[in-house]
Amino acid sequence: MKSFRWLGASLVLVGSAAFSSAITPVQAAMTPAVNAISGTLLKLASNDGRFEAAGNSTWVVKTSDRVIPVDSEVEVQQSSGSLVSFSKKVGSEVTASSLSKAITVRRPVHSTAVVANRTVTVVPLQWSGATWKSADRTVANGIATQLKTWWRSMSANQETLSVNFLSTVNVSSVNSAGQCNFYEMSDLALAYVEKQGLTESSDHVMMTFTGDNQDCNFGGLGEVEGKLTWTYTAPGYMGVWAHELGHNMGFPHANTCNAGVTLTYLKSCEEVEYGNLADTMGIAGASGYYAPTFLESVGWLPASNVAVWTGSAQTVILNRPDRSDLGTTAVNILPTDVAAGDNEFWLQYNPNVITSISPAAAPVNGGVTITYEPSADFSTHRISLEGVVGVASSTSYLCDITPPTASLTSIDYANDPRLPALRSWTDPRNRFTVSVESTNGTSATVRIEPVMSFAVTDPATVTGTADQSGEATLNVAWGVAGSAYGEDEPSSWSVNLLEDATKACTAFVWESSCQILNVARETVVSPTVAGINGAVSSNRITSAATQLSNVAPIFRSTFTATSDSVVATVHVENGGSEIQGTPTIEIAGREPCVLAVLGDTVCTFSDLPRKTAVQLIAKGTNATGSRETLFTTRTLAGLPEDPVLSAKFSGKNLLVTATAAELDQNNVNLLEVNCVVKGKQNSKYGFNQGATPASKEFSFTAVKGKDTYCYGRAMSTGNVKIYSSGYRLLHVLSSGRIIPGKIKLVPVVTSPKAGTVKIKWTVKDSLGAVSLVKVKTSAGTCKSDSKTSCIAKNLVSGSTLNIAISVRGTSGSTIFRTSTVVK
Numbered sequence: 001m002k003s004f005r006w007l008g009a010s011l012v013l014v015g016s017a018a019f020s021s022a023i024t025p026v027q028a029a030m031t032p033a034v035n036a037i038s039g040t041l042l043k044l045a046s047n048d049g050r051f052e053a054a055g056n057s058t059w060v061v062k063t064s065d066r067v068i069p070v071d072s073e074v075e076v077q078q079s080s081g082s083l084v085s086f087s088k089k090v091g092s093e094v095t096a097s098s099l100s101k102a103i104t105v106r107r108p109v110h111s112t113a114v115v116a117n118r119t120v121t122v123v124p125l126q127w128s129g130a131t132w133k134s135a136d137r138t139v140a141n142g143i144a145t146q147l148k149t150w151w152r153s154m155s156a157n158q159e160t161l162s163v164n165f166l167s168t169v170n171v172s173s174v175n176s177a178g179q180c181n182f183y184e185m186s187d188l189a190l191a192y193v194e195k196q197g198l199t200e201s202s203d204h205v206m207m208t209f210t211g212d213n214q215d216c217n218f219g220g221l222g223e224v225e226g227k228l229t230w231t232y233t234a235p236g237y238m239g240v241w242a243h244e245l246g247h248n249m250g251f252p253h254a255n256t257c258n259a260g261v262t263l264t265y266l267k268s269c270e271e272v273e274y275g276n277l278a279d280t281m282g283i284a285g286a287s288g289y290y291a292p293t294f295l296e297s298v299g300w301l302p303a304s305n306v307a308v309w310t311g312s313a314q315t316v317i318l319n320r321p322d323r324s325d326l327g328t329t330a331v332n333i334l335p336t337d338v339a340a341g342d343n344e345f346w347l348q349y350n351p352n353v354i355t356s357i358s359p360a361a362a363p364v365n366g367g368v369t370i371t372y373e374p375s376a377d378f379s380t381h382r383i384s385l386e387g388v389v390g391v392a393s394s395t396s397y398l399c400d401i402t403p404p405t406a407s408l409t410s411i412d413y414a415n416d417p418r419l420p421a422l423r424s425w426t427d428p429r430n431r432f433t434v435s436v437e438s439t440n441g442t443s444a445t446v447r448i449e450p451v452m453s454f455a456v457t458d459p460a461t462v463t464g465t466a467d468q469s470g471e472a473t474l475n476v477a478w479g480v481a482g483s484a485y486g487e488d489e490p491s492s493w494s495v496n497l498l499e500d501a502t503k504a505c506t507a508f509v510w511e512s513s514c515q516i517l518n519v520a521r522e523t524v525v526s527p528t529v530a531g532i533n534g535a536v537s538s539n540r541i542t543s544a545a546t547q548l549s550n551v552a553p554i555f556r557s558t559f560t561a562t563s564d565s566v567v568a569t570v571h572v573e574n575g576g577s578e579i580q581g582t583p584t585i586e587i588a589g590r591e592p593c594v595l596a597v598l599g600d601t602v603c604t605f606s607d608l609p610r611k612t613a614v615q616l617i618a619k620g621t622n623a624t625g626s627r628e629t630l631f632t633t634r635t636l637a638g639l640p641e642d643p644v645l646s647a648k649f650s651g652k653n654l655l656v657t658a659t660a661a662e663l664d665q666n667n668v669n670l671l672e673v674n675c676v677v678k679g680k681q682n683s684k685y686g687f688n689q690g691a692t693p694a695s696k697e698f699s700f701t702a703v704k705g706k707d708t709y710c711y712g713r714a715m716s717t718g719n720v721k722i723y724s725s726g727y728r729l730l731h732v733l734s735s736g737r738i739i740p741g742k743i744k745l746v747p748v749v750t751s752p753k754a755g756t757v758k759i760k761w762t763v764k765d766s767l768g769a770v771s772l773v774k775v776k777t778s779a780g781t782c783k784s785d786s787k788t789s790c791i792a793k794n795l796v797s798g799s800t801l802n803i804a805i806s807v808r809g810t811s812g813s814t815i816f817r818t819s820t821v822v823k
Contacts, residue, residue, distance in 0.1 A: 037085070037090055068093065074099055115203060119161075123169055125168070125171050126168055126169075127171050128177040129213055132209075132210050143237055147161065154289065156329075166198075180216035182230050204228075206228075207231075211233050216230065221244065222247030225250050236285070239280055246294065251297075252394045252395060254291055255273050255282070256400055259403070261486030263343075263399050273393070274411060276397075277356050277417055278350045278369045284356065287354045288354065289320075291348065292348055293373050308334065309332065314449075315447045316448070330346055332345075333448065340508070341509070344373040345427070352366055361414065363418065367421070372397055419434065422436065428487060428488075429490075430489075431450070433450075434446060454536065456489075456537060459529045459538070464543045469554065472576075473518075474497075476527040476529065476543070478493070478541070489533070492507065494529070495507065498527070503519060522549065526546075527542070550575055551627075552620070552625040553627050563635055564607060564609075566635065568604075570600065571599075572601075575624055576622075576624065579620060580621045583597070585601075585617065587617075609667070610635055611634070611635060615630060615632050617630055617631075638718070639724075640668050641660075641663065641664055642713065642726050643658040643671060643714045644659045644740075649736065653699050653702070658672070664714060668694050670715040670717070671688060672713050675709070677706050684700075686698060707732070707733060712728050729741040729811050729812055739766065743811055744764045745805060747759060749818060750820075751820060754797050756795065757795060757803075759782055763788075767811045768811070770808070771810075772807065772809075773788075773806070777802065778803075801821075801822055804817050
């Protein structure tokens with residue numbers, strides 16, 4: 001187990017978590033083995049990154065009696081807070097192998113119901129060097145009194161918070177001076193809560209420590225969607241308690257996403273955790289509030305307290321969030337164009353002096369905090385963490401009115417992020433302007449107006465280049481001036497040719513290039529680009545003139561595959577000059593398929609190896625030159641043919657080898673041999689380990705001298721199902737003679753007249769009778785004209801007919817393949 005000391009951290013448990021990790025009787029009944037264990041999978045995230053930077057395990061599995069780190073190299077796919085079950089006992093560390101085999105018994109469930117009477121049970125903990133004193137209880141009482149008042153007003157007077165203190169629990173048996181084994185301490189605390197009969201009645205259980213000790217290097221720690229929190233008790237820590245209880249209710253951290261401007265859709269921003277200095281779920285503590293997004297998620301923002309902007313000029317008296325009795329406490333600005341990725345905005349008035357900012361930087365009577373809920377497109381294309389885009393970790397982000405421009409990866413403590421009185425802010429897409437007309441400490445007079453007249457920023461540079469594929473496609477790319485971010489931004493880009501506006505493409509604002517298709521070759525063209533926002537367009541910026549040269553023929557193809565065939569739909573583009581000769585597509589060693597010069601050609605390639613990569617080569621020539629294009633596709637898993645069985649003796653033991661058929665070398669994953677000796681069956685399975693040919697040897701003891709039948713089959717694992725062949729038979733006489741089951745077929749294929757092929761056959765089974773013969777050709781079925789022959793008619797003269805003859809008998813089944821040229 002990797003050793004680690006808990007640093008400042010925030011424990012993230014996404015979803016509904018059990019109050020403790022004890023396994024319920026129902027869960028225990030699901031346990032598949034004596035050594036199996038179940039536990040809650042939890043994600044750990046520190047408040048300053050030191051925990052992760054030290055290489056500690058950021059995931060753990062909490063069982064009934066211990067915390068097991070997950071190997072730090074494992075990429076966990078399950079949701080934090082999931083209950084998982086392991087079939088075998090887990091050692092000191094959860095490995096990638098054991099986690100991949102774990103069964104997810106229960107996924108997290110989020111609750112949004114208002115709790116009219118919410119109970120927090122507080123358990124003071126002490127250990128050597130961290131004694132809980134009467135002075136600590138006095139401080140804790142003060143925090144509780146302040147918190148209850150804050151909670152009541154923050155919930156729009158819907159919830160009453162009860163904070164109940166239990167007796168001090170000594171945890172010295174699991175924690176010594178200088179240590180912070182908070183999970184082990186929790187086990188003792190929760191056992192005490194259970195003993196008091198308070199487990200079910202407690203909505204939250206908080207373990208708190210004296211503020212005179214700093215063995216645990218965090219101010220607070222909480223389970224998101226769980227019930228447990230760990231806090232210090234010290235003056236000014238009410239905000240910390242509120243922060244951790246917010247995690248219990250499912251709130252993530254309140255973040256910023258810095259891009260050097262208040263907000264931009266034109267480039268990525270860097271996510272900074274805790275960056276909202278005015279939010280309790282950031283680092284505002286008691287000087288902040290929960291963001292409207294968070295309040296709404298738990299029913300703490302009634303519709304009667306929300307003013308929704310209707311799109312016209314609107315003046316709102318915006319009251320501070322803890323005065324819901326006065327009316328509106330939040331303004332909601334909904335997206336105008338969801339398809340363009342508009343964010344949803346919220347306005348909230350915060351009159352307080354924010355504790356983490358110098359009082360000199362705070363505006364008189366505070367200001368309006370503007371936050372946004374990122375759209376799915378914005379989260380995917382713009383929110384970045386350490387250079388990786390698409391990793392949004394919050395649902396509420398601050399629009400910082402005084403954004404940092406130097407360091408974009410750290411919290412800006414120098415400036416106040418709120419919009420103060422007599423200041424305005426316009427969103428970058430010119431949808432609305434927010435103006436704070438006045439503030440008085442209780443409310444702010446806010447005016448929201450649509451932007452009636454605006455411009456759209458021009459693209460800075462435009463280039464047009466021929467596509468490397470040789471297609472009649474022009475790749476158009478453009479840039480944005482550095483001064484354009486945050487103002488007059490487009491919501492999309494319009495691209496066309498100056499010479500022919502019908503040759504065009506449209507790009508989302510997240511994109512900086514698009515392709516114009518079917519551009520005339522050897523013709524001068526000039527691509528132009530404009531930014532579009534609603535009905536308003538920027539100036540069109542035109543690139544230098546360019547042209548597409550004639551090239552060798554171009555091939556495009558789509559594929560549909562079965563387990564043993566590939567259907568290719570191929571289109572030939574002449575590259576600007578007339579095709580010479582006949583273009584084709586082929587699989588090496590097989591008959592080429594002739595391609596039409598105009599339109600699409602459908603080519604079918606049959607009798608291919610199953611679950612195998614297939615390479616096809618398209619060839620063609622025009623006046624400019626020749627081209628060969630390589631396409632790669634793949635056949636699917638499918639029903640294997642019966643394996644071939646062979647055997648030999650090693651002493652008295654029989655060694656049986658099952659070998660997959662030629663077309664199943666990549667298809668077969670598992671082989672089985674079942675030997676019946678004097679009526680007793682002995683079945684053995686083995687995985688194909690990538691040997692060539694695909695085979696597996698099985699040993700059966702004490703067989704010599706006994707009449708034995710062995711049956712073998714092959715299996716293939718597909719994406720949807722497992723395919724199994726029939727059984728191939730092998731007979732071992734008591735004399736020791738080994739008779740492998742063989743089906744011998746002698747086909748006679750002729751083309752007696754134009755467009756006709758006749759197929760005759762003789763077939764024998766070495767171990768018995770033949771029960772079925774079926775003939776299939778690449779042209780369809782073959783009509784039977786006797787018990788041992790069939791005729792295929794109306795064929796194309798000169799074409800190649802592929803023939804597959806399936807035979808089943810006592811020995812098993814097999815397929816014989818051949819081909820002929822039609823007369």
